[in-house]
Amino acid sequence: MSAFGIIMFLLIGGLAFWVLLFLLGFILPFWISLGVFDKIRPKRVFEDEPTKK
DSSP states (O other): OHHHHHHHHHHHHHHHHHHHHHIIIIIHHHHHHHHHHHHHSOOOSOSSOOOOO
């Protein structure tokens, strides 16, 4: 039964490692680049003309 616990520990640890690797390798650069593009993009003061009734 002790071997089963060790295997489960290594399995969960391995899964957590790959999730962290995915986050650091793909999601983090994607999030940073979205933030940079948002800062670079010129902002519009008025998106559309207000409607007059």
